[in-house]
Amino acid sequence: DDPEVCQWRQRVRKALQDSMAPLATYLDAYEGLQDLLTLDKQEYAKQFEQEGPSDEEVKAAIQAHLRRSAEVRAQIPFHVFVGNFVVDCHTFRHTAAAKCGELARLVMDYLAKQARVKGQKLRDEFARIAARVQRKLPSVEALFQTKEYVAGVPGELGDLQRQIEDMKAQYNILEQFHFGLSEEDFSLKWGVIGAPKRLMGMLDAASKMLVSESDRFRAILALEMEQFTRDADRANRTVATFSKYTDLSAAGEVAALVKSLQKTIKELQEKATDFNKKQALFGEEVVNYRPVFELSRELGPYAALWLTSNEWLTLHETWRTDPFDALDPEEIERTVAQSSKVMHQQLPKTFKDKPAMLRIVDEIKKSIDEFKPLVPVIIALRNPGMKERHWKTLSQQLEMELIPGVTLSTLKDIYPLVPHKDRITKSCEVAAKEWDIESKLNAMRQQWENKAFALEEYKSTKTYILKSVEDIQLTLDEHLNITQQMSFSPFKAYFVEQIDSWESKLNHTAEVLDQWLECQRAWLYLEPIFSSEDIAVQLPLLTRKFEKGNHTWR
Numbered sequence: 001d002d003p004e005v006c007q008w009r010q011r012v013r014k015a016l017q018d019s020m021a022p023l024a025t026y027l028d029a030y031e032g033l034q035d036l037l038t039l040d041k042q043e044y045a046k047q048f049e050q051e052g053p054s055d056e057e058v059k060a061a062i063q064a065h066l067r068r069s070a071e072v073r074a075q076i077p078f079h080v081f082v083g084n085f086v087v088d089c090h091t092f093r094h095t096a097a098a099k100c101g102e103l104a105r106l107v108m109d110y111l112a113k114q115a116r117v118k119g120q121k122l123r124d125e126f127a128r129i130a131a132r133v134q135r136k137l138p139s140v141e142a143l144f145q146t147k148e149y150v151a152g153v154p155g156e157l158g159d160l161q162r163q164i165e166d167m168k169a170q171y172n173i174l175e176q177f178h179f180g181l182s183e184e185d186f187s188l189k190w191g192v193i194g195a196p197k198r199l200m201g202m203l204d205a206a207s208k209m210l211v212s213e214s215d216r217f218r219a220i221l222a223l224e225m226e227q228f229t230r231d232a233d234r235a236n237r238t239v240a241t242f243s244k245y246t247d248l249s250a251a252g253e254v255a256a257l258v259k260s261l262q263k264t265i266k267e268l269q270e271k272a273t274d275f276n277k278k279q280a281l282f283g284e285e286v287v288n289y290r291p292v293f294e295l296s297r298e299l300g301p302y303a304a305l306w307l308t309s310n311e312w313l314t315l316h317e318t319w320r321t322d323p324f325d326a327l328d329p330e331e332i333e334r335t336v337a338q339s340s341k342v343m344h345q346q347l348p349k350t351f352k353d354k355p356a357m358l359r360i361v362d363e364i365k366k367s368i369d370e371f372k373p374l375v376p377v378i379i380a381l382r383n384p385g386m387k388e389r390h391w392k393t394l395s396q397q398l399e400m401e402l403i404p405g406v407t408l409s410t411l412k413d414i415y416p417l418v419p420h421k422d423r424i425t426k427s428c429e430v431a432a433k434e435w436d437i438e439s440k441l442n443a444m445r446q447q448w449e450n451k452a453f454a455l456e457e458y459k460s461t462k463t464y465i466l467k468s469v470e471d472i473q474l475t476l477d478e479h480l481n482i483t484q485q486m487s488f489s490p491f492k493a494y495f496v497e498q499i500d501s502w503e504s505k506l507n508h509t510a511e512v513l514d515q516w517l518e519c520q521r522a523w524l525y526l527e528p529i530f531s532s533e534d535i536a537v538q539l540p541l542l543t544r545k546f547e548k549g550n551h552t553w554r
Contacts, residue, residue, distance in 0.1 A: 039099075039103075041106060044106065048107065049110055059173050061104075066177070069097045069101050072096045104177070108179045112181070115170035116185055116188065118166065119191075119192045122164060122192045129156070130198075130199060133203060133206045134206065140221070143214060146210065147214075150207060153199070157199070161196060217278075218282060228275065235295060240298075246359075246360065248363060251313055254310070258303045262296075269292055272289035301346075302357075313367075320412075324404055324414075328382075329382040332378055332379075343364050376425055377425075380424050381417075383431050385433075398423065437495050437499075454466070454469075463553075466516065469517065480507070480510065523549075
């Protein structure tokens with residue numbers, strides 16, 4: 001209550017209140033700048049790009065940042081008086097305003113990038129169109145494809161021009177804010193803006209070139225058609241006079257002529273088809289080349305006669321001179337069947353009014369008929385299953401010694417065996433059936449040579465278990481089925497021991513594998529249980545039994 005104390009208290013309170021005013025003024029200078037100071041420029045730029053703003057939104061963002069930069073400069077004075085002190089705000093004022101400018105620059109960089117991407121796509125598209133318009137024309141088809149493409153380019157230009165305007169709008173925004181383009185961006189911008197005009201010049205040049213090329217291809221087509229007519233007439237005369245060839249001893253030369261003529265006719269037919277396509281493209285009358293396609297039908301009987309005759313005579317001579325061991329029964333059977341069909345069924349009706357051709361048919365037919373009885377004997381004797389025991393058995397049955405390479409050296413040695421065809425066929429059938437059994441046994445053995453059990457460590461037990469045995473089980477089942485079928489074969493006598501031994505091995509393997517898998521399943525189920533200490537305490541007797549089995553298993 002001392003008056004002097006009260007007076008001093010009042011003076012201190014007033015001094016404190018008076019000192020708050022300049023501090024408040026100083027703080028007011030930074031009012032509303034907290035968001036600017038804490039903003040991360042790179043995060044802002046990343047988020048801004050992710051939002052994908054429109055051009056107008058980009059422009060508004062640039063203006064906002066530049067406007068705020070000016071506001072910061074206006075808001076923050078160079079100096080603030082705080083009591084008897086002067087605070088220098090120049091550095092902070094410059095930093096805050098510069099940050100606003102940098103944010104505006106980041107937005108402008110984003111817009112420049114968008115404009116650059118558009119410009120690059122447009123540049124590449126114009127380059128693609130230019131390359132397509134100016135490409136070389138190797139054919140009439142390419143000519144009309146290019147012609148059609150050139151006609152459609154103006155339609156594409158409308159959309160491209162709209163994209164150019166969009167790009168220009170972006171560059172205009174940047175120009176408003178005096179954004180400096182790099183030399184590359186500058187060249188890209190004006191190159192794209194001038195691209196439509198350059199392309200129109202290319203289209204004019206291409207149109208003139210297409211007219212010139214069209215005339216050139218027409219001229220080439222006319223020359224090719226003239227040569228085609230001469231070649232077709234020559235081929236037609238050759239086919240029409242083919243009946244003059246009647247000497248069977250010249251079968252090789254005539255067959256070569258047939259092949260050459262067939263090739264020529266095929267080429268003529270391909271040219272005729274090509275000419276019709278080009279005529280249609282040029283809008284000209286499509287010429288009927290039916291006579292050219294009729295040549296194949298007219299030549300057909302003569303081709304069948306001479307090609308079949310030549311093949312028969314050639315192979316027949318080869319079979320006659322080749323060693324017995326070199327005879328191919330499949331080739332012989334196929335050739336005899338095909339040649340017989342042509343000479344017996346097709347050609348007699350076709351050449352009924354051509355005696356000279358019929359004589360050739362009859363001569364080949366006679367040769368085939370004489371050879372036919374040998375076919376089943378050759379097929380039987382050349383069976384790959386014929387072993388020494390079969391030759392001995394067959395020799396005893398026929399009461400004649402049959403030894404390949406000795407008494408059977410060439411085709412002539414087979415003629416005496418034709419009367420015994422049925423006995424030979426029946427005896428060799430046994431060899432074929434036994435060969436089938438032997439082949440299957442060998443194939444199964446060979447298949448198992450590549451089989452292996454896959455093992456993998458089970459957890460951290462250092463114990464390995466079988467893995468993926470489905471393939472092995474399927475193979476076992478398949479081979480057991482095949483082996484059981486062989487055991488019922490009436491031709492198994494020579495292989496009884498092998499079949500029984502193989503079946504025993506398969507059954508033993510299957511039994512061992514089944515027991516192995518059964519034991520493995522039980523171990524996989526029990527191991528985690530009895531590995532627990534609690535179970536060992538609660539079930540000591542069972543645990544000891546498991547440990548004994550576990551030791552044996554491991």
